Amino acid sequence: MRKMSENTKNSRNFDIYEVFSQKTVQSPFVHQFSLLAPNAEVALAMARENFLRREPCFNLWVVKRDDIHALPPEERPFLERLDNKSYRETKGYGDLQSRWRRHREAYEARQKQNQANSGSQAGGM
Amino acid sequence: MAETKRVETAAEAKQNQEYLQALSELLFQLADDDFILAYRGSEWLGLAPHIEEDVAYSSMSQDIMGHAVMYYEMLEELGLGKADDLAQLRQADAFRNAILVERANGTGGYNDNPHYDWGYAIARNFIYGMFKRVRLEALLSSSYAPLAQVSRKMLTEHRYHMMHWQVWMKQLANSTPEARNRLEAAIAKVWGDAGELSDLGPKAEKIVGFGLIAAEAQLRAEWLKQTQNIFAQIGLDWPGEPGSPAQRGRAGEHTADLDQALATLSEVYRIDPAASW
Numbered sequence: 001m002r003k004m005s006e007n008t009k010n011s012r013n014f015d016i017y018e019v020f021s022q023k024t025v026q027s028p029f030v031h032q033f034s035l036l037a038p039n040a041e042v043a044l045a046m047a048r049e050n051f052l053r054r055e056p057c058f059n060l061w062v063v064k065r066d067d068i069h070a071l072p073p074e075e076r077p078f079l080e081r082l083d084n085k086s087y088r089e090t091k092g093y094g095d096l097q098s099r100w101r102r103h104r105e106a107y108e109a110r111q112k113q114n115q116a117n118s119g120s121q122a123g124g125m
Numbered sequence: 126m127a128e129t130k131r132v133e134t135a136a137e138a139k140q141n142q143e144y145l146q147a148l149s150e151l152l153f154q155l156a157d158d159d160f161i162l163a164y165r166g167s168e169w170l171g172l173a174p175h176i177e178e179d180v181a182y183s184s185m186s187q188d189i190m191g192h193a194v195m196y197y198e199m200l201e202e203l204g205l206g207k208a209d210d211l212a213q214l215r216q217a218d219a220f221r222n223a224i225l226v227e228r229a230n231g232t233g234g235y236n237d238n239p240h241y242d243w244g245y246a247i248a249r250n251f252i253y254g255m256f257k258r259v260r261l262e263a264l265l266s267s268s269y270a271p272l273a274q275v276s277r278k279m280l281t282e283h284r285y286h287m288m289h290w291q292v293w294m295k296q297l298a299n300s301t302p303e304a305r306n307r308l309e310a311a312i313a314k315v316w317g318d319a320g321e322l323s324d325l326g327p328k329a330e331k332i333v334g335f336g337l338i339a340a341e342a343q344l345r346a347e348w349l350k351q352t353q354n355i356f357a358q359i360g361l362d363w364p365g366e367p368g369s370p371a372q373r374g375r376a377g378e379h380t381a382d383l384d385q386a387l388a389t390l391s392e393v394y395r396i397d398p399a400a401s402w
Contacts, residue, residue, distance in 0.1 A: 014175075035177050036175065036176075036177060037177065038296070041292055041295075041296075042292060042296065045181070045288065045289050045292040045293075046177040046178065046181050048285075049180060049181035049184040049185060049289075050177050050180045050181060050184075053184055
């Protein structure tokens with residue numbers, strides 16, 4: 001079991017906590033705000049009363065800001081990509097239905113042709 | 126408990142004068158406890174140890190004030206007077222709150238050099254809150270149906286409040302020696318008054334007889350058992366049997382602290398009770 005003092009030993013230093021909330025069981029967690037607290041337990045106890053008094057709230061996360069690692073500004077430009085990857089976007093599959101139709105029609109036409117051919121062979125026997 | 130008749134509406138309650146008296150007596154205890162404690166909480170506005178707590182405590186005090194309103198409105202429905210008047214125009218001797226909730230927050234006044242005791246605020250809210258939870262749970266099977274319904278609503282919010290006060294109790298109990306000492310001194314002070322919480326007043330026998338709430342001894346035993354469990358979890362020494370104050374708030378006897386509280390909280394309302402808000 002975790003000792004109580006481990007939960008409270010940081011009480012001399014307040015840290016910044018980022019608070020995320022979820023409106024309903026199906027909603028994504030959304031970042032709301034930050035607050036100061038000596039530990040996660042206190043941060044959770046403060047979160048709702050401080051910023052979610054009016055909105056519905058199903059669940060809460062608190063994360064110490066120091067534990068969130070973000071890209072430094074000088075590395076952010078590396079996130080940009082060449083604009084030649086439409087195949088990774090869903091719109092690359094926008095014509096899927098018409099393609100299916102074309103293939104189905106070609107297939108059905110072939111089937112019909114085959115049946116006609118085998119029918120004429122049978123009649124010729 | 127003898128089998129008791131369930132009363133569904135205020136109109137039905139009003140048909141039996143004895144029942145009505147017992148019910149109003151209990152409702153005043155419930156309403157006044159929450160109302161006066163919420164008032165004491167509101168006096169911490171701007172004075173709590175840090176900004177997050179300041180906002181949280183004020184918000185919860187509003188919630189508790191809201192619980193008091195629900196009870197005062199039930200009294201209004203029973204023909205005891207307008208809810209606002211019941212809260213703000215009664216004399217101190219008509220109040221049925223326990224002495225514990227009327228005690229000042231510390232020395233000095235809100236506008237006059239307030240030296241409030243944060244440890245006392247935590248200990249009082251926690252220990253009163255533990256009793257309130259037991260009382261609300263007992264009220265779920267009250268013979269007065271509207272009271273059972275209202276209690277169910279309050280319980281959810283109250284459980285959340287208790288999470289808050291329990292976090293604070295744990296923090297202070299396991300923090301620096303100074304925090305621990307101050308919390309223990311505050312608990313001792315609260316404990317000296319806390320025994321009165323389970324007092325159902327001079328009409329206790331009727332209140333219990335009509336099945337409005339469980340008997341005093343049962344409420345008290347359950348409250349002490351649950352509180353002792355949490356003290357053990359947190360690592361606090363159990364203070365033993367709670368004491369009772371010299372005055373009996375449930376019988377309308379009060380301290381000068383209540384006079385001060387009532388004079389302040391009703392000051393504006395008394396200027397013009399007909400003003401619309």
